[in-house]
Amino acid sequence: MGKNISKRSDDYSKWYNDLVVQADLAENSGVRGCMVIKPYGFAIWEKMQAALDKMFKDTGHQNAYFPLFIPKSYLSKEASHVEGFAKECAVVTHYRLKNAEDGSGIVVDPEAKLEEELIVRPTSETIIWDTYRKWIQSYRDLPLLINQWANVVRWEMRTRLFLRTAEFLWQEGHTAHATEEEAMKEAELMMNVYAQFAEEHMAMPVIKGTKTESERFAGAVETFCIEALMQDGKALQAGTSHFLGQNFAKAFDVKFATKEGKQAYVWATSWGVSTRLMGALIMTHSDDNGLVLPPKLAPIQVVIVPIYKGLEQLEAIAGHIAPLLAELRKKGISVKFDDRDTHKPGFKFNEYELKGVPVRLAIGKRDMDNGTYEVARRDTLTKEVVAADAVVDHIVSLLEAIQENIYKKALAHREAHITEVDDYDTFKDILKTKGGFVSAHWDGTAATEERIKQDTKATIRCIPMDAPGEQGSCVLTGRPSARRVLFAKAY
Structure with missing residues (x-):
């Protein structure tokens, strides 16, 4: 299975779009x-x-x-609410269609106009x-x-x-x-x-x-x-x-x-x-190979791919792993045995890597003879051989380890991309070259917030709840500020 995914370093936006489509x-x-x-x-x-x-x-x-x-009149009852959503509202004005008299197709029946237009909910307050x-x-x-x-x-x-x-x-x-x-x-x-x-x-x-x-x-x-x-x-x-x-x-x-x-x-x-x-x-x-899913949200947590020659070997593997499937499911682990004979093992390995399945097991005749499984983990792309009698406990601990590892990796990335700055030139430079959250003082005015947004496309993402009070000067105006806020460019 060829992966048609752009590299993150080349075009992050295209990588994302490719991944959503390619991973189905x-x-x-x-x-x-x-x-x-x-x-x-x-x-x-x-x-x-x-x-x-x-x-x-x-x-x-x-x-x-x-x-x-939602009746249009409802939306106008709370002034700031309607102002916030007015430009995004889809409006239903008629309730019936009819065939055009000239036979050109279906048209809106002008006689079927609603007494009051209905808004397709943008939110339900x-x-x-x-x-x-x-x-x-x-x-x-x-x-x-x-x-x-x-x-x-x-x-x-x-x-x-x-x-x-x-x-x-x-x-x-x-x-x-x-x-x-x-x-x-x-x-x-x-x-x-x-x-x-x-x-x-x-x-x-x-x-x-x-x-x-x-x-x-x-x-x-x-x-x-x-x-x-x-x-x-x-x-x-x-x-x-x-x-x-x-x-x-x-x-x-x-x-x-x-x-x-x-x-x-x-x-x-x-x-x-x-x-x-x-x-x-x-x-x-996720990475350049496809999705990386946390085990707690993965639709398939473990996939087993048989390596076989001929139907007889496939049937032998299916019988061999039946107790393993039952034991994993009893522990609440979602497991799939991919016995499709229409795709080769290499295709399947690629497919499940692309789809972010956390753990992949491979088993062939030699593995059955040796009483082992080849176990691959998606987050690190590493493989190891595990004894069959230890594989269930190994998978349970591995799923926990993967969940923890990808959190720690994401946390380390975030922590490395929070930068404290105190002057506007550095502020703009960090946003342009490094990105991430920029922790800076702000004078509390909407005018300053808007000017920074116009200058840099960065907005105040939040006023952190656990940030300590810290007297300083606004990064743009130099006016007094009681605490830092987090700026960033955002989706």
Whole structure:
């Protein structure tokens, strides 16, 4: 199996696009800006979903589903929210088609115009808060902790598979609380859930922090985020959690009776991650040979490739490994025995390397005679011979080692690409030559933030939560600054 993948060092963007297509993750569709997620790519997304869904439910959240369509009037009820999404909205204006009278094909029936246009959801705050008005009457109904798995549409003009598409899959949590303190705790909790998922399942180190006012979600009072660093030195926002204050409660008149019998507006949060995480996963770990998947998210964790001559040898190998397959599956390890007789072993080795399968076993007649397996690991591309009676325990520990190793490798890359700077010339030089996160003082003004963005294309990715207070001078204006923030060019 020949790999038609560009080298990262030659063209990182093309390498990424080649890899998504060649590894059978996704492809462009007949609808401009929309993608088809193929079975192997969707299997990874399903593993992400399952892990996140359990974490949501473990923290008390329930799943529900809300309409795809939002009346246009709902969107205009929260001014900053509509301003943030207006340019990305797809609008439904008619509800019927008909055959053209001249026989030229199908046309929109002008008689079937909707009384009120419907927006294809870019996010669901408005339709959900209209619903919550009916669900919330008293303090006994709070907190209301709801999540939905859905698709959304944001009419992007420049699209890239997984990273930015007109339609994408995601989850969006929407919660209502009796107090400001409780809602803030919820928003921070969900940021921590996302960080735990990214690091423990995706093996992707992240920095937790808050967004500047200009980078916040439209309609939010505070936005918490996790930021990751890709191999090309660009940052990627991997998840956000928003404290919405009472903005949406007031816009949709969502009140509750307090314990004292008074009427009060609820406090709100929303939070979400999307199939953008697939892009993050690819760009954090993969190499010029293909995908490198963390074992916890790999659809196939172990593949066994038989080396044989003739059907008789293949049947002998199949019988020989049957107990091994059963034992691995009993331990919850997903294993595939590739007994296809239409492809040679070399093709299969290449294919599973490209698809990022963490562990590959090869076995032929000589291995059966010797009571051994050849075991290859994807992250280091190294091989070793392991005794058959020790192979199960070896695989279990190997999967753990691979998960840990690729996290440590990504962490080392990130740490090597956080650079503290104190003057603007160095700031610009680091962004141009080294990339990564640049830790610098900022005077706290939107004007300075915008000027740096115009000069360098770098934005403030986050104000790190664990960064110590440190008096200094703004890297651009020289004005006083109380702490450093992280700048980077970003996806």
